[in-house]
Amino acid sequence: MDNSENTLWYSFLSGDKNAFSVIFKMNYSELYNYGLKFSKCSSLTKDCLQDFFIYLYTHRDSIKEVKSIKGYLFVSFRRSLLKKLKNERRFVGVDIESAYFSNFEFSPEEIAIRQEISAIKSDTLTTILNNLSPREREAIYLKYYSELKVSEISSIMNISYQSVLNTIQKAFKKIRNASENEIISNILKKY
Amino acid sequence: MNQKSNIHLEGLLDDDSFKNWVHESNQNDVAFWKDWIKKHPEHIDVVYTAKAMILGISFKKNSVDTTEINESLQSVLDSISSKPTIKKSAKLMVYTRYALSIAAVGLIIFFSLLNFFNVSNEINYKTGFGEVANIKLQDGTLVTLNGNSELSYQKDQPRNVTLRGEAYFKVKSIPSTKAKFWVNTNDLTVEVYGTEFNVNSRLEKTDVILDEGSINLVFNNGKQKIMKPGEIVSVSSEKETISYKKIEKNNTYAIWKPKTYVFNKKTLESVMKHIENTYGLSVEFDNDSLKYSEISGGIPNENLEICLKAIEKITDVKIEKNKEKLLIYKPIN
Numbered sequence: 001m002d003n004s005e006n007t008l009w010y011s012f013l014s015g016d017k018n019a020f021s022v023i024f025k026m027n028y029s030e031l032y033n034y035g036l037k038f039s040k041c042s043s044l045t046k047d048c049l050q051d052f053f054i055y056l057y058t059h060r061d062s063i064k065e066v067k068s069i070k071g072y073l074f075v076s077f078r079r080s081l082l083k084k085l086k087n088e089r090r091f092v093g094v095d096i097e098s099a100y101f102s103n104f105e106f107s108p109e110e111i112a113i114r115q116e117i118s119a120i121k122s123d124t125l126t127t128i129l130n131n132l133s134p135r136e137r138e139a140i141y142l143k144y145y146s147e148l149k150v151s152e153i154s155s156i157m158n159i160s161y162q163s164v165l166n167t168i169q170k171a172f173k174k175i176r177n178a179s180e181n182e183i184i185s186n187i188l189k190k191y
Numbered sequence: 192m193n194q195k196s197n198i199h200l201e202g203l204l205d206d207d208s209f210k211n212w213v214h215e216s217n218q219n220d221v222a223f224w225k226d227w228i229k230k231h232p233e234h235i236d237v238v239y240t241a242k243a244m245i246l247g248i249s250f251k252k253n254s255v256d257t258t259e260i261n262e263s264l265q266s267v268l269d270s271i272s273s274k275p276t277i278k279k280s281a282k283l284m285v286y287t288r289y290a291l292s293i294a295a296v297g298l299i300i301f302f303s304l305l306n307f308f309n310v311s312n313e314i315n316y317k318t319g320f321g322e323v324a325n326i327k328l329q330d331g332t333l334v335t336l337n338g339n340s341e342l343s344y345q346k347d348q349p350r351n352v353t354l355r356g357e358a359y360f361k362v363k364s365i366p367s368t369k370a371k372f373w374v375n376t377n378d379l380t381v382e383v384y385g386t387e388f389n390v391n392s393r394l395e396k397t398d399v400i401l402d403e404g405s406i407n408l409v410f411n412n413g414k415q416k417i418m419k420p421g422e423i424v425s426v427s428s429e430k431e432t433i434s435y436k437k438i439e440k441n442n443t444y445a446i447w448k449p450k451t452y453v454f455n456k457k458t459l460e461s462v463m464k465h466i467e468n469t470y471g472l473s474v475e476f477d478n479d480s481l482k483y484s485e486i487s488g489g490i491p492n493e494n495l496e497i498c499l500k501a502i503e504k505i506t507d508v509k510i511e512k513n514k515e516k517l518l519i520y521k522p523i524n
Contacts, residue, residue, distance in 0.1 A: 029255045112249035144247040172243040
């Protein structure tokens with residue numbers, strides 16, 4: 001954490017409600033969007049997010065050392081949302097986490113039209129992204145949508161630093177291959 | 192950049208020079224990596240995967256409506272205040288409350304005393320000749336202070352700084368409050384929200400070069416001007432002149448950035464003026480005609496010797512360093 005983040009966090013820990021409000025406002029959208037990705041239910045995600053922040057404030061004394069505010073919030077919110085989903089029991093008798101994360105998909109509306117890596121259309125890129133494995137999709141989302149650091153992603157997904165890098169690397173190899181194929185087939189169509 | 196025959200993905204992702212190649216932001220690095228890839232075709236897959244990872248996927252962010260966030264926050268705050276955090280006995284609560292108010296009074300007295308005896312409220316950074324300092328301000332703004340320069344600000348106003356000399360700013364934007372950032376020099380004030388730019392207030396004038404974003408210049412006479420990326424504005428309040436230029440092929444300009452000088456159609460004489468100011472050296476030309484050799488391109492500036500070597504190569508002159516003096520002459524073939 002840098003200086004200002006540190007001050008903000010310690011003010012929150014000491015009970016400052018303004019600091020708490022700043023943290024709430026800064027992270028609400030990102031946490032909500034992330035939660036919605038696997039819960040697929042807007043009202044449930046919002047309820048859970050509120051309960052999560054109330055719990056965070058009332059149990060702030062039991063929080064151990066935190067390396068980054070955003071990373072910490074993602075880790076804990078993911079855990080509490082999964083717990084809530086478990087209680088809803090939509091998937092019985094299966095591995096709840098992988099069942100929900102197989103839902104983790106991208107929609108063409110989320111993908112910017114202009115991409116730096118290649119000139120393929122955003123719906124083509126959406127298809128390519130959705131053909132990645134659920135873990136690869138989540139890692140890509142956390143890295144480039146939520147703009148988290150590799151170390152933060154590693155604690156959110158509960159895998160090693162190296163595994164995060166490998167996962168993202170594998171994903172980009174697939175994206176590169178698929179987009180090259182797409183470009184070649186587009187060229188061939190013209191003849 | 193020397194030993195890169197054994198390449199690792201992780202190493203590339205952390206390498207600034209590699210990132211510069213990916214973003215095409217530094218001519219030296221672009222040339223280096225073009226050449227490197229040609230020589231190591233076996234690593235092309237790693238290199239292009241690393242490039243793709245740095246460029247990443249661009250998303251359209253879907254933010255939750257602000258009023259909705261505020262409503263949600265309000266109901267969270269409401270239910271927090273109805274739930275006491277620490278469940279202690281009533282007596283203890285009263286005691287804590289007393290202790291807190293005593294502590295608060297103490298703090299108020301302490302801070303007013305601090306204000307009263309406010310002597311050294313100013314924070315000051317200074318670099319010597321040839322020194323470059325990377326400074327991170329309280330608000331997260333990054334400043335690279337070039338040699339022989341000085342940056343200062345008041346402790347309670349970390350986003351209002353005064354500069355003497357030259358610096359490159361990456362101002363941290365604070366979108367929630369739209370807080371501005373100010374850089375003051377003898378000639379003008381630069382007003383910023385969040386952006387990257389260079390300010391040079393040497394030689395009785397101030398040059399401002401904008402890389403990214405937009406900034407507002409407030410001149411000493413009260414006039415204002417909004418700058419666009421790629422523009423250079425030079426102001427001298429002494430000579431009462433203001434000039435505008437664009438970073439374009441046909442214009443002459445000199446830009447100092449962290450790690451590199453970028454010169455375009457500059458004479459050797461003016462390039463050496465920059466070196467004199469940054470490293471505190473005096474320059475002597477063996478022959479006046481040498482002053483007008485033209486320099487274009489990026490020159491590494493972190494190390495004086497490498498910098499001088501690069502200048503020698505571009506202009507075909509020899510530069511001899513003798514204590515605090517640089518002698519420039521044409522080698523005899």
